[in-house]
């Protein structure tokens with residue numbers, strides 16, 4: 498790994514959501530101060546949505562210049578626009594509809610009833626083109642250097658829509674792929690690949706709950722990324738595992754400082 502993972506353990510998932518929200522707001526404000534704008538990759542799933550709701554409920558959210566923020570997604574369920582299972586639908590409800598974002602900077606992965614119809618490969622290729630257009634000469638390849646890229650960790654160690662032993666986790670060329678036959682419904686999805694994820698300055702992996710304890714312990718025990726995709730997700734300057742105690746329960750204590758709370 499190019500950046501050794503750091504582990505932070507919070508008392509429970511509610512405190513974790515508030516603490517990560519505070520961390521995210523600070524990171525966005527700092528990036529906007531340093532570079533004029535910020536770019537963040539959102540995750541779906543329980544922890545991703547709880548985090549967005551915590552940002553929405555934080556008075557500090559007004560410190561963010563929402564119009565100078567680019568939002569991207571790590572993955573999306575390939576369903577019709579507005580479907581309640583789509584990550585964008587859930588993110589809008591949790592936060593996005595309540596802050597003054599620039600719609601042109603909200604980079605949504607295509608729905609199954611959009612301009613590409615049911616052609617998930619075309620929708621994935623279109624997102625790759627959008628990412629490449631946003632990358633500058635200072636970036637590392639065909640994706641921007643996201644300030645923060647967040648990933649929920651599934652109980653099987655999947656991140657984004659990259660599942661253990663699935664073809665997508667082996668992708669080394671494309672930045673975005675169509676996913677077929679996902680073991681978690683719905684079966685058809687769009688996902689960033691590991692090379693695209695690793696373009697981020699910081700990668701934050703989120704896991705809460707006892708059903709994640711085995712996955713967290715496995716991914717941090719340095720297996721191959723094909724067996725445990727979360728172990729292949731790291732940032733260029735920082736990789737943070739943000740957990741609650743239940744998700745950290747099977748980790749060796751030396752992996753995180755006892756002062757984490």
Ligand SMILES: O=C1O[C@H](COP(=O)(O)O)[C@@H](O)[C@H](O)[C@H]1O
Nearest residue numbers: 540541542543544648649650651
């Ligand atoms: O389906 C998905 O699952 C993962 C993990 O979700 P969780 O509810 O187990 O935390 C999520 O990161 C991904 O974005 C989503 O599409």
